[in-house]
Amino acid sequence: MKIFTGEQIYQADKFTIEKQQITSDELMERVAVQLFNWLHLRLQGAQPKIHLFCGIGNNGGDGLAVARHLQEHGYNIEVYIVNYNEKRTDEFLTNLKRLKDRNVWPNFLSKETELPTISREDIVVDAIFGIGLNRTPDDWVASLMTHINNSEAFVLAVDVPSGLFLDKVVENPNAIIHANHILTFQSPKLAFFLPQTGIYCNQWEIIDIGIDVEFLTVTETTYTLISKNEVLQSYMPREKFAHKGTYGHSLIIGGSYGKIGATILAAKGALNSGSGLVSAFLPQCGYIPMQSAMPEIMVQTDVNENTITDFHFNLEPTVIGVGPGLGKASETVEAFTKFLQNNKIPLVIDADALNIISENKDLLKLIPEDSVLTPHPKELERLIGVWDSDFDKLEKAKLFSLELKCVLVIKGAHTIVLYKGKGFINTSGNPGMATAGSGDVLTGVITGLIAQGYPKVLAAIFGVYLHGSAGDLAVEKLGYQSLTASSIANTIGGAFIELFKRPEVPQQQEQQQA
Numbered sequence: 001m002k003i004f005t006g007e008q009i010y011q012a013d014k015f016t017i018e019k020q021q022i023t024s025d026e027l028m029e030r031v032a033v034q035l036f037n038w039l040h041l042r043l044q045g046a047q048p049k050i051h052l053f054c055g056i057g058n059n060g061g062d063g064l065a066v067a068r069h070l071q072e073h074g075y076n077i078e079v080y081i082v083n084y085n086e087k088r089t090d091e092f093l094t095n096l097k098r099l100k101d102r103n104v105w106p107n108f109l110s111k112e113t114e115l116p117t118i119s120r121e122d123i124v125v126d127a128i129f130g131i132g133l134n135r136t137p138d139d140w141v142a143s144l145m146t147h148i149n150n151s152e153a154f155v156l157a158v159d160v161p162s163g164l165f166l167d168k169v170v171e172n173p174n175a176i177i178h179a180n181h182i183l184t185f186q187s188p189k190l191a192f193f194l195p196q197t198g199i200y201c202n203q204w205e206i207i208d209i210g211i212d213v214e215f216l217t218v219t220e221t222t223y224t225l226i227s228k229n230e231v232l233q234s235y236m237p238r239e240k241f242a243h244k245g246t247y248g249h250s251l252i253i254g255g256s257y258g259k260i261g262a263t264i265l266a267a268k269g270a271l272n273s274g275s276g277l278v279s280a281f282l283p284q285c286g287y288i289p290m291q292s293a294m295p296e297i298m299v300q301t302d303v304n305e306n307t308i309t310d311f312h313f314n315l316e317p318t319v320i321g322v323g324p325g326l327g328k329a330s331e332t333v334e335a336f337t338k339f340l341q342n343n344k345i346p347l348v349i350d351a352d353a354l355n356i357i358s359e360n361k362d363l364l365k366l367i368p369e370d371s372v373l374t375p376h377p378k379e380l381e382r383l384i385g386v387w388d389s390d391f392d393k394l395e396k397a398k399l400f401s402l403e404l405k406c407v408l409v410i411k412g413a414h415t416i417v418l419y420k421g422k423g424f425i426n427t428s429g430n431p432g433m434a435t436a437g438s439g440d441v442l443t444g445v446i447t448g449l450i451a452q453g454y455p456k457v458l459a460a461i462f463g464v465y466l467h468g469s470a471g472d473l474a475v476e477k478l479g480y481q482s483l484t485a486s487s488i489a490n491t492i493g494g495a496f497i498e499l500f501k502r503p504e505v506p507q508q509q510e511q512q513q514a
C-alpha cells in the first residue's frame, strides 16, 4: 500500500474533485458518512456522551459533519469548536451552519473558556487538527489536549491524532492527542510507523473515501507499506522438477568462541526459508556445535580454534551471509578486509561484520553493489552517524544506501528496507521479537531467499515480512516473554503457509453460502 505525503493527499483531493466532478463538500460528506457508520456500527444506538472537538479547518469540518449524522440518529452529543485560528475553511463554515440549522449549538472554546468535563465512560471524537497542522499548537490548545488525554475516555481520532505532524516529530509532548483508535483517510501516514511518532498511533484503520483510482495507481510514493498482498506478488513457487541445486547454496560465515549460536540461528533461517543447500564457515570451536545442532548444514572451519582468521573455504556459494557472532578480533578484522578485497559473491552483511566496517570506513567501498546490510539501531548509528529525529534518520539512511548502492534494512518495530531512494515498511512482527538472536535468524532468511534467486531488494522485503510473520505465529503459542529466536526460525515454514491461507469465513455466513 502506498504511503502518500501530505502534499500528495491534497493533490489527491483536487484530482478526485475535478475528475469525479464533485464538490469538496461532497468529498467531506463521504468522509463523514464513513466515520459515522464506523461509530454507528459499534454503538448501535447506545447513549454514551460523545464529545466532538472540532478545529476550524477541514478536519474540524469532518468532525462537524459527523456530529450532524450522529444527532440525526439520536446520539447524545456535545460539540466544541476549538477556536485556535480565525482562518476558517468554507467546508467548516458550511457544516457549522448545517449543524446550527438543526439547532445544535456548539461550545466555542478559547484561551479564556473553562475546560469541559469529560468522564472516562464518554467518547471523544478528535477533529481538532488534521494533516494541515503546520506549527506546534498554542499552550491553551495543548492544555485542552492534555485534559482530553487525562480523561481516560475512548478517543477516536479523525484522520490523524491532533498534534501529529506528517514530516517531523512532536515538539511539545503535551500538544498531541493520545488516540485509542485512528480512522485515517485512504492511506496510512509515514509518522504512524516511526518510533518517536508511532507511540501516539497504536491502532489505526483506513477509511476508503473514494480517492480517484487513477491518482492512486499513477502517483509514485517514496514509501510503501508491506503486508501479505505485497509480498505474495514476489513469491516464487517451488517447481515440480526442481532439485536442491535449483534453490541455491547459502554460506553463513561468522561465529567466535561463545557466539557459535548466532551462526546456528542464521543457518536455520537460511535452511527454513528454502535455500537448497546451506553451509557454514566457522572457527574450529564451532564445528561440533553446528554439526550436532543441524545435520542438514555442511561445515568448513578456519585454521584457528576460537575466531576466524582466514576466510578460506573451498565451495562456491550463491550468496554469503556474514557477521553473526563473528567478533572483532584483530585477526578477524584483517581477514575480513582481505576477504572483501577479493570477494565477488553477493553478500548479506550483519552484526560484527557491520561493526568492523563502521570502525574501518575504508571498507565501505569494497562492499559489492546490491549487498544487503541489516543493522539494528546502534549498528546503524555507527554506520551513518547520529540523527536528530526518526525523519532525519530515514533521510540519512536513504542517502547512505544510495551512495553505497546497497539494500539497507533498518531493523525496528516496523523494519524499513531502503533501496534506490524508496522505503518499504514492514507490518508483521511483534514486541516479543526484541530478543537475543532474532536478527541472526533474519540474516539467514534473507540469505536463503537470495540463494533461491529472489532479487536482493525483494529478498530483504520478503525476508523481513516472513520473519515478522513467523514471530506473530510463534507468539500465539509462546507469549511475548518466551518467544525465542529459535522459535522464530522454526516457524518460518508456518509463515510461508500463512501466506496462502484464506481468511476464515464467519460460521453464519458459511451456512448461508451452503
Ligand SMILES: NC(=O)C1=CN([C@@H]2O[C@H](COP(=O)(O)OP(=O)(O)OC[C@H]3O[C@@H](n4cnc5c(N)ncnc54)[C@H](O)[C@@H]3O)[C@@H](O)[C@H]2O)[C@H](O)CC1
Residues within 6 Å of the ligand: 009, 010, 012, 013, 027, 028, 031, 055, 056, 057, 058, 059, 060, 061, 062, 084, 085, 087, 089, 128, 129, 130, 131, 132, 133, 134, 135, 136, 137, 138, 158, 159, 160, 185, 186, 209
Ligand atoms: N483526502 C483527504 O484525506 C481528505 C481530508 N479531509 C480532511 O481535511 C483535513 C485537512 O484539512 P486542513 O483544513 O487542510 O487542515 P487542518 O484541519 O488539519 O488544520 C487547520 C488549519 O489550521 C491552521 N493551523 C495549522 N497549525 C496550526 C496551529 N498550530 N495553530 C493554529 N492554526 C494552525 C492551518 O492553516 C490549517 O489550515 C484532513 O486531515 C482531513 O481531516 C477532507 O475532509 C476531505 C479529504
Ligand SMILES: [K+]
Residues within 6 Å of the ligand: 059, 126, 127, 128, 129, 130, 157, 158, 159, 160, 161, 162
Ligand atoms: K484529528
